Structures are given as C-alpha cells and as structure tokens.
Amino acid sequence: MGVVPPPSGLTQRGDTAPQATGGIGESTQRPDGVLKVTGEFAYASDLWHQDMLWGHTLRSPHAHAEIRSVDIAEALAVPGVHAVLTHRDLPAATHYGLEFTDQPVLAVDRVRYQGEAVALVAADHPETARRAAARIRVDYVELPVVHDEASATAPGAPVLHPDRTDHHAAHVPHPNVVHRQPVISGDVAAAAPTAEVVVRGEYTVGTQDQAFLGPESGLAVPAEDGGVDLYVATQWLHVDQRQLAPVLGLPPELVRLTLGGVGGAFGAREDLSMQAHACLLALRTGRPVKMVYNREESFFGHVHRHPARLAYEHGATRDGRLVYVKGRIVLDGGAYASSSAAVVGNAASLGVGPYRVPHTHLEAIALYTNNPPCGAMRGFGAVQACFAYEAQLDKLAAALAMDPVELRQRNALCQGDTMPTGQPVDSPAPVAELLRLVRERPLPPERPWEVPAAGGADGQVGVDLRELPGGLANTSHGEGIVRGVGYGVGIKNVGFSEGFDDYSTARVRLAVVAGEPRVTVHTAMAEVGQGGVTVHAQIARTELGVSQVNILPADTRVGSAGSTSASRQTYMTGGAVRNTCLAVRAEALRLGRRRLGAGQPGWDEPGLRLVDGKVVTRDGAVLAGLAEVLGDEAIDLELEFRHRPTQPFDRETGQGFGHVQYSFCAHRAVVDVDVELGLVKVVELAAAQDVGRAINPRAVLGQIHGGSTQGLGLAVLEEILVGPDGTIRNPSFTDYLIPTILDVPPMPVDVLELADEHAPYGLRGVGEAPTLSATPAIVAAIRQATGLELPRVPVRPEHLTGT
Amino acid sequence: MRVNLTVNGRPLTADDVWEGESLLYVLRERLGLPGAKNACEQGECGSCTVRLDGDLVCACLVAAGQAEGAEIRTVEGLAEADGRLAPIQAAFVETGAVQCGFCTPGLLLAAEDLLARVPRPADADIREALSGNLCRCTGYEAVLDAVRLAAARAAGAPDPAGAGPTPERRP
Numbered sequence: 001m002g003v004v005p006p007p008s009g010l011t012q013r014g015d016t017a018p019q020a021t022g023g024i025g026e027s028t029q030r031p032d033g034v035l036k037v038t039g040e041f042a043y044a045s046d047l048w049h050q051d052m053l054w055g056h057t058l059r060s061p062h063a064h065a066e067i068r069s070v071d072i073a074e075a076l077a078v079p080g081v082h083a084v085l086t087h088r089d090l091p092a093a094t095h096y097g098l099e100f101t102d103q104p105v106l107a108v109d110r111v112r113y114q115g116e117a118v119a120l121v122a123a124d125h126p127e128t129a130r131r132a133a134a135r136i137r138v139d140y141v142e143l144p145v146v147h148d149e150a151s152a153t154a155p156g157a158p159v160l161h162p163d164r165t166d167h168h169a170a171h172v173p174h175p176n177v178v179h180r181q182p183v184i185s186g187d188v189a190a191a192a193p194t195a196e197v198v199v200r201g202e203y204t205v206g207t208q209d210q211a212f213l214g215p216e217s218g219l220a221v222p223a224e225d226g227g228v229d230l231y232v233a234t235q236w237l238h239v240d241q242r243q244l245a246p247v248l249g250l251p252p253e254l255v256r257l258t259l260g261g262v263g264g265a266f267g268a269r270e271d272l273s274m275q276a277h278a279c280l281l282a283l284r285t286g287r288p289v290k291m292v293y294n295r296e297e298s299f300f301g302h303v304h305r306h307p308a309r310l311a312y313e314h315g316a317t318r319d320g321r322l323v324y325v326k327g328r329i330v331l332d333g334g335a336y337a338s339s340s341a342a343v344v345g346n347a348a349s350l351g352v353g354p355y356r357v358p359h360t361h362l363e364a365i366a367l368y369t370n371n372p373p374c375g376a377m378r379g380f381g382a383v384q385a386c387f388a389y390e391a392q393l394d395k396l397a398a399a400l401a402m403d404p405v406e407l408r409q410r411n412a413l414c415q416g417d418t419m420p421t422g423q424p425v426d427s428p429a430p431v432a433e434l435l436r437l438v439r440e441r442p443l444p445p446e447r448p449w450e451v452p453a454a455g456g457a458d459g460q461v462g463v464d465l466r467e468l469p470g471g472l473a474n475t476s477h478g479e480g481i482v483r484g485v486g487y488g489v490g491i492k493n494v495g496f497s498e499g500f501d502d503y504s505t506a507r508v509r510l511a512v513v514a515g516e517p518r519v520t521v522h523t524a525m526a527e528v529g530q531g532g533v534t535v536h537a538q539i540a541r542t543e544l545g546v547s548q549v550n551i552l553p554a555d556t557r558v559g560s561a562g563s564t565s566a567s568r569q570t571y572m573t574g575g576a577v578r579n580t581c582l583a584v585r586a587e588a589l590r591l592g593r594r595r596l597g598a599g600q601p602g603w604d605e606p607g608l609r610l611v612d613g614k615v616v617t618r619d620g621a622v623l624a625g626l627a628e629v630l631g632d633e634a635i636d637l638e639l640e641f642r643h644r645p646t647q648p649f650d651r652e653t654g655q656g657f658g659h660v661q662y663s664f665c666a667h668r669a670v671v672d673v674d675v676e677l678g679l680v681k682v683v684e685l686a687a688a689q690d691v692g693r694a695i696n697p698r699a700v701l702g703q704i705h706g707g708s709t710q711g712l713g714l715a716v717l718e719e720i721l722v723g724p725d726g727t728i729r730n731p732s733f734t735d736y737l738i739p740t741i742l743d744v745p746p747m748p749v750d751v752l753e754l755a756d757e758h759a760p761y762g763l764r765g766v767g768e769a770p771t772l773s774a775t776p777a778i779v780a781a782i783r784q785a786t787g788l789e790l791p792r793v794p795v796r797p798e799h800l801t802g803t
Numbered sequence: 804m805r806v807n808l809t810v811n812g813r814p815l816t817a818d819d820v821w822e823g824e825s826l827l828y829v830l831r832e833r834l835g836l837p838g839a840k841n842a843c844e845q846g847e848c849g850s851c852t853v854r855l856d857g858d859l860v861c862a863c864l865v866a867a868g869q870a871e872g873a874e875i876r877t878v879e880g881l882a883e884a885d886g887r888l889a890p891i892q893a894a895f896v897e898t899g900a901v902q903c904g905f906c907t908p909g910l911l912l913a914a915e916d917l918l919a920r921v922p923r924p925a926d927a928d929i930r931e932a933l934s935g936n937l938c939r940c941t942g943y944e945a946v947l948d949a950v951r952l953a954a955a956r957a958a959g960a961p962d963p964a965g966a967g968p969t970p971e972r973r974p
Contacts, residue, residue: 027899029896029897030896030899030901032904033895033896033901033904034888034892034896036901036904036907037878037881037888037892037893037895037896037901037904037907037911038838038878038879038881038882038888038892039836039837039838039839039877039878039879039881039908040838040879041904042837043837043840043905045837045840045841046831046837048832048835048837125821127821127823210939211939212903212905212939213840213842213848213850213903213905213906213937213938213939214840214842214903214905215841215842261904262903263840263842263903263904263905264902264903264905264939264940265903266939292841294841294844295842295843295844295845464927466927466930466931467927472931528903529902529903529904529905529940530902531902698898698899698945699899701899701944701945702899702902702940702941702942702945705941705942705943705944705945706902706939706940706941706942707942708942709941709942709943710939732843732845732847733842733843733845733847733848733937734843734845734847738937738939740934740935740936740937741929741930741933741934741936741938741943741946741947742930742931742934744942744943744944746944747942747944
C-alpha cells in the first residue's frame with residue numbers, strides 16, 4: 001500500500017428520479033454519500049503512507065509563562081524519534097495569522113495560553129512521539145494572567161503583544177484591545193427622554209467549542225523539487241498556503257495543498273493548526289509526516305467561539321415602538337487575534353438585531369487575554385449579540401405587558417429599512433413573517449410522557465421516562481415539570497464584509513467522452529460536510545444541460561475559493577461555478593454557430609439553451625447535440641467570481657455599506673423544565689428561515705437542523721470552562737457535552753424562498769442564521785417556565801435551582 | 804505481540820502490536836480498515852463503533868489484545884459482497900443523514916443493531932438506541948428519517964413522510 005489518497009473525484013449522474021435532471025431546486029443526493037456510508041471516503045486522519053512518521057506537539061501547561069530554556073536532548077535520544085524541533089529550527093518566518101501575524105509557529109520566549117505549541121516531535125509510532133515529547137524539558141517561569149476586561153486593561157496589566165504592528169493597533173484604547181468598533185446612528189442622548197419604558201440587562205455567553213467530530217489532521221509529504229504536498233482537513237486551502245509559504249521559506253507554488261476528507265468544521269479550521277508543524281517535520285526528516293490530534297488536543301488546537309459579556313439598554317414607547325438601543329459587547333479573543341477583529345465588526349453591526357431602531361449607540365471590543373484563543377465559529381459574533389438583544393426584547397415585552405412576538409413584529413426589519421450602519425436593506429427581510437410562521441405551528445401536546453399503561457385498565461397512564469427532563473435517569477414521573485414557550489429571531493451577514501475582496505474561482509471543462517458530453521468542475525472549495533459538492537454538480541447540470549458531472553478534488557492547482565464559512569460557499573463558489581458555466585455555454589454556442597450555423601437561422605436566435613446534452617432554441621427545437629458541436633474539442637475555462645463590493649465601517653460611527661447580504665431565521669422553542677432539579681428537556685424547536693432559493697432543499701433542511709442543534713447546545717449544554725488561571729477544565733467529550741439524539745427534539749422547519757436579486761439564483765446563505773435564534777428561543781422558554789432572569793448561557797441546573 | 808482477528812469474515816493478522824494499542828488503532832493503522840473513526844477516544848462519541856463477537860463496542864475502549872480471536876464487523880463489511888448497499892446504508896444516503904459523515908460508520912452499526920432487535924422502532928426507541936453516537940452536523944432529524952425509512956422498507960411498508968425526494972416545506 002502506498003499513499004491512501006483523498007477522493008480522486010466524485011462522479012454522479014443526475015438521475016435520482018425519473019423526471020429529474022439533477023439540477024438546482026432538486027434534493028439530489030451527495031456525490032460522496034456512498035463513499036461515506038461504506039467507509040471508503042478518505043478523511044485526512046485516514047491518510048497513510050508506508051514511510052510515514054507521526055508528528056506530535058508539545059504544548060504549554062501554563063496560560064502565561066516565560067520560557068527560560070528548552071532542552072530536547074533526552075527526547076532526541078528516544079529510539080524511534082527522527083526529529084525534535086523548537087523555534088530555533090524555524091527556517092524562515094516565525095509567526096503567522098489569518099489577519100494579524102501575531103501567532104508564533106512555535107513559542108519563542110513566552111507562552112500566552114495553555115496549549116500553545118512549544119516543540120514538535122516526529123517518530124515512528126504516535127506513542128513514541130508522545131513519550132519523547134514528555135521528555136522535553138521546558139523551564140517555565142509563570143507570569144500573572146489577564147483573563148477579563150478589568151484585568152486586561154488595569155494599570156500595569158501585562159501587555160500581551162507589546163510590539164503590535166497591525167492596522168488596528170493605532171486606534172484601540174488599550175494594547176490589550178484587539179479592535180473596537182462603535183456603531184452610532186441617530187441621537188440616543190436626545191431621543192432617550194422620549195422613551196416611556198426602559199429595560200436594561202447584562203448578559204454572559206460562555207465559551208462554545210465547534211466540536212467537529214473529525215479532529216485536526218493531515219499528511220505532509222516532502223517532494224523531490226524541495227517543496228511539500230499537504231493533504232489536510234481545512235476550510236480554506238489558499239489562506240493556509242498563504243500563511244505556510246513564508247513559514248516554510250518556500251515560494252507558494254512549492255507548497256501544494258489538497259483537501260483531505262473533512263469531518264466537520266464550523267469555523268474551527270479557519271486558522272492553521274497542524275499544517276505548518278507537519279510540513280516542518282516532513283521537510284526536516286525527508287519523510288511523510290502525519291499529524292492527528294486526539295480530542296483533548298483538539299480543544300487546545302483550535303480557536304473557539306468568543307465568550308462575551310454584553311450590557312444593553314432598550315428604550316421604547318408605551319405602544320411598543322423601539323426608540324433607542326444602547327449596548328456594549330466585550331468579546332474575549334484570548335491570546336492571539338485570529339479573526340477577532342471581524343467578529344467585532346459583526347457583533348457591532350448586527351448588534352441591535354433584525355429590528356428598526358432609530359437611535360443606536362453600540363460598541364463592541366475584543367480583548368487579548370491569556371484565555372484560550374477565540375475566532376470563527378458558526379454565527380461569528382452575531383450569536384452572542386442575538387442572545388442578549390432577544391433577552392432584552394422579552395424583557396421589554398414583559399415591561400409593556402405585550403406579547404413578545406407582537407413586540408418583535410411591530411419593530412421587525414423590512415426590505416427598504418436602514419440598518420444602524422446606514423446600510424439599506426435592499427432585499428427581502430421577512431422577519432415578521434418568519435415569526436408568524438413559527439408561532440402559527442400547532443403546539444406539541446402537553447405531558448408527552450404520559451402513555452397508556454402496559455396491561456393497565458382503560459384510562460390508566462404509564463410514564464415514558466424518555467420524554468421527561470432527566471430521561472432514563474428516572475428523576476421525575478411528571479412531578480415538578482413546568483412547560484415554557486419562547487421565541488427568538490436573528491440576523492446574520494452572508495459572505496466576507498467590510499471591504500474584503502471576497503471572491504471564488506471555478507474551472508469548468510466541457511468535453512465529449514465516449515460519445516457523451518461530460519462536465520468537469522474544479523474548485524478549491526473546502527467540502528466540510530455542507531454539501532457544496534452536491535450543489536456544484538446541480539449548477540453545472542442546470543447551466544450546461546449535461547447529466548454527468550465530475551467534481552475534482554479541491555486543491556491549490558486552481559484559484560482560491562475563499563473560506564467555507566460566513567454562509568458563503570453556495571453563494572460564492574456556487575456563483576463561481578455558475579459564472580464559469582455561463583462562459584463555457586457561450587463558448588459552446590459560439591463553436592456551434594461556427595461549425596453548424598451556416599444556413600441554419602436557428603443558431604442566430606437569442607436565448608439558446610443547453611438541455612439534455614443538446615442545443616435547443618427558446619421554443620425547444622433541437623439544433624444539435626453537444627457531441628456534434630464539440631467534436632474532439634474541449635472547452636476549459638477558469639474564472640473568478642465576486643460579490644458586490646462592500647465598505648469598511650467608519651472607525652468612530654460604524655457607518656458603511658459593510659455587508660453583502662443578510663440572512664434571517666426565527667425559532668419557537670417548547671421546553672419542559674423540572675423546576676426542582678433544574679433539568680431541561682427541549683420538547684420541540686421549530687424554525688422558519690428565508691433561503692432566497694433552495695438550491696438543494698434537503699441540504700437546506702440539514703443546515704437548519706444542524707445549526708439549530710448547535711444553538712440548543714449553547715443554550716443548555718456546551719461550555720468550555722476556563723479557570724481564573726486561564727486553564728481549561730473540561731477538554732473532553734466526557735466533560736464538554738454536545739447534544740445527543742436524546743437531547744434534540746423534533747425540529748419542524750418552514751422554508752421561505754424570497755429571491756435576493758443581487759445573488760446567484762436569488763439564493764441566500766443558509767448555514768449560520770439558524771444557530772443564532774435557537775439559543776435565545778430556548779432560554780426564553782425556560783424563563784417562561786421558571787420566572788427566572790437567566791442572563792447567561794449555557795443555562796445549568798444550578799441556575800434554575802439556585803443551589 | 805501478534806493479534807489475530809476475523810474482520811468482516813476475513814481472517815487477518817497484525818504483527819508488532821504494542822500492548823497499549825486499541826482495537827481501533829489496529830483496525831485503522833495496521834489492517835488498512837480506517838472506516839471506524841477516532842473522534843474522542845473515551846467511548847463518548849460512538850464514531851468507532853464496531854461489532855465484537857456480535858456486540859456493539861467502542862473500538863477505542865477495547866485493547867487490541869482483548870480482541871484476540873474475535874469476530875469483528877466494521878462499516879466496511881456492511882454492503883453486500885457485490886457492492887450493493889445494505890438497506891440502512893442506502894437509507895442514510897437518500898435521506899440526507901450524511902453530511903460530513905464522520906459519525907456515519909458508528910451510526911450505521913448502531914442503527915443496524917437496533918433494526919435487528921426492534922424491526923419497527925418508535926422514535927423514542929431510535930433515540931435511545933442511537934444516543935451513544937454523537938453527530939455534530941445533522942441535528943439527527945435526517946438520521947431519524949433514515950432509520951424510519953429502512954424499517955419501513957424492511958416491513959414492505961411505503962416510505963414514511965420526510966423520506967421522499969421533496970422534504971417538508973411550505974408555504
């Protein structure tokens with residue numbers, strides 16, 4: 001056996017149903033589905049090479065410490081060890097980062113968080129590498145930690161990055177503030193006295209982990225040309241390449257990346273993890289090096305969702321019209337910047353939610369601390385804000401004695417309104433309608449645990465423990481159970497914002513193979529599970545009228561696709577595939593006209609299409625088969641696609657056309673709470689979302705269900721517990737709980753398709769919006785059941801029992 | 804040490820196995836069967852679920868030496884000899900129960916085991932049986948659809964709602 005390669009291409013015919021063409025709007029099946037159910041799909045952690053070594057990372061046990069010395073002699077002497085590397089062995093650039101180049105490849109003289117990489121080992125067995133790493137002697141001198149806003153900005157606080165050169169450094173109030181973004185509209189000071197009802201609240205969001213199931217992994221293979229081939233699970237091949245080349249001291253074309261199978265991402269693979277380390281070990285040893293994190297290391301090996309503290313004040317008239325919103329959002333970015341600055345921009349610009357607010361004064365900041373580094377996670381700054389502003393809307397409804405849904409609908413954002421950033425909402429924003437859809441669903445039956453008693457007389461009831469809070473732990477048979485219903489709605493941006501040159505690239509080839517026209521689509525899009533590969537094939541079928549589409553593996557031989565994040569890939573790489581297909585179609589028609597058009601007036605008609613492998617007129621008359629048109633010529637084009645440009649937000653006012661597109665989702669949560677034990681069972685979680693156009697309806701539902709479930713996790717289960725010393729208490733799936741199938745309720749979904757005229761096919765990015773509103777809806781339902789304020793998530797039993 | 808196993812009906816031998824290696828490691832790294840996945844190494848996630856002499860186990864929690872002489876069934880052994888998918892595999896693909904797919908091998912083994920014991924499971928039965936298998940992508944709705952579909956087909960019943968080509972949508 002040689003190399004176990006990533007999938008060599010996914011070919012699928014568009015014949016899932018007799019009348020189907022496999023084009024857009026159909027729930028076609030995943031082209032990688034069969035490989036994934038047979039165990040043949042090669043994830044990055046499955047890759048294998050007969051000569052390969054295993055890499056391992058030695059990480060800091062301290063959240064903040066000076067490194068006096070590192071002694072690798074004993075580790076190097078372990079039989080089976082081929083290399084031990086420290087920062088002294090780095091051949092070129094010593095730091096990397098997505099936006100700020102602030103993260104050491106290997107710690108130099110200081111570690112800033114627990115888990116920071118200090119040294120690397122390559123050995124012939126993973127256990128040998130682990131044991132050798134344990135023999136590396138690092139002399140640490142612990143330093144005081146900064147762990148929140150007060151300690152990070154106190155006089156004399158240790159400055160984590162004293163020599164900042166990033167573009168925000170000159171504008172922040174303290175060097176431990178990564179970025180600050182105010183958003184100011186109207187005149188809050190003048191308007192505040194006109195508010196008849198004012199509510200205030202302070203909220204806390206715990207640290208959530210993406211907890212993808214497939215840990216960080218990859219295989220680096222040194223090449224004869226002095227370069228390296230890296231097979232890796234990532235979200236954005238080209239941004240990895242951009243960061244790796246300077247670290248390896250190689251030109252980018254010698255750092256070739258191919259996507260290995262990816263076991264989920266959710267933001268956690270946007271930053272480098274093992275990429276540089278495996279490549280460095282491979283180049284040093286001349287052997288392929290595989291690195292696979294275990295679950296514990298994964299908790300230290302990627303950024304998390306920013307924990308946040310949020311303070312809000314909402315003022316409204318007595319008839320429930322919002323007058324103003326004041327707010328301050330403090331995000332803890334941890335030790336390195338990652339994408340914190342962009343998270344700040346999102347939290348600030350989306351911080352009042354999907355509401356019309358005439359006067360706004362918001363400020364969001366992200367801190368540098370010695371806590372775990374935070375960055376991208378599904379929802380990206382909008383999740384934290386949504387939990388707080390939705391709690392505020394409920395608080396306001398209570399103060400007004402108004403129905404919380406009606407209050408939201410009265411202030412709901414509509415197309416034509418203006419955001420607090422001054423950006424007009426220039427495509428459908430059916431916020432009120434989404435709320436109506438979830439509210440009008442029939443409620444699930446009360447006391448669902450009551451079942452006919454087995455063998456009992458008529459009318460006797462038994463208990464199905466599985467339907468109760470506490471479940472099979474047998475904590476209640478219905479005593480002390482109170483039902484609650486709550487609502488939430490949120491707003492998320494789609495695509496990269498604030499003036500970023502966001503583009504994607506697609507190469508499309510149309511050729512005749514064995515007498516049949518076939519399409520090959522090549523992009524660098526990271527398929528992380530979302531189903532982009534499915535969508536690309538659908539788009540190619542629709543635009544080129546060819547049933548057989550081959551999707552090539554994603555790699556850096558084709559131009560960048562941008563990141564699989566920000567709900568952007570169907571819009572951006574889907575848009576790129578469409579864009580290139582349209583150019584290929586135009587070229588095919590030009591070829592047809594040249595070859596077959598003489599004396600055939602049909603070829604000069606406007607609106608010629610490609611259908612079922614043929615060129616047809618608008619009236620459906622067949623002009624020629626594609627095989628005839630193409631002959632032995634292939635049409636092969638690679639083109640970039642951009643969304644409309646955006647602008648940076650003004651540093652002082654936050655004004656600017658900052659976002660490409662908005663995405664909206666609403667939830668209604670129904671919960672049963674054991675108010676004596678503080679146990680919660682979510683009984684139903686209904687969602688309604690506008691997706692513009694469902695390119696693959698089943699995949700859309702999968703995104704809404706999956707996103708809603710991660711929101712449920714944040715509401716009642718998921719938190720990385722970080723002590724005041726900056727260390728993580730629960731880096732395992734035993735102690736960090738993600739929802740099981742027993743924790744997740746039925747999730748009925750309404751999908752609206754209101755086209756956004758600016759987007760390909762009118763589609764709207766789907767993946768993130770459902771993650772926002774699920775959390776506040778569930779907590780609102782728990783509040784209704786318990787009467788408690790519950791200002792933090794996740795809600796734990798002790799928050800409900802007061803014990 | 805040497806470990807002898809029968810995997811998916813095939814006798815296999817792994818040599819030079821270190822005593823600390825798990826059954827999962829031996830399957831994945833020594834026997835070329837990476838279908839079972841390593842996602843937590845604590846028996847919490849079920850991604851490494853295989854059958855050991857008929858019982859569902861987390862292969863990460865079984866020392867390779869403990870499995871000496873055992874019959875192992877992995878996801879690679881689910882399909883028919885001619886390559887046709889087993890009904891539960893087909894149902895997972897058709898209902899969209901596969902996204903990233905990392906949990907899929909374990910879920911398939913657990914679902915197959917459930918349907919062998921309980922041919923027409925209620926939703927609560929499905930949830931109970933699959934509660935040891937974490938999935939981070941799907942929210943489990945499509946997983947439930949898949950098990951319902953496979954159960955209905957085995958009973959010769961029409962495909963249940965949610966399993967057809969067009970999922971629930973309105974208006």
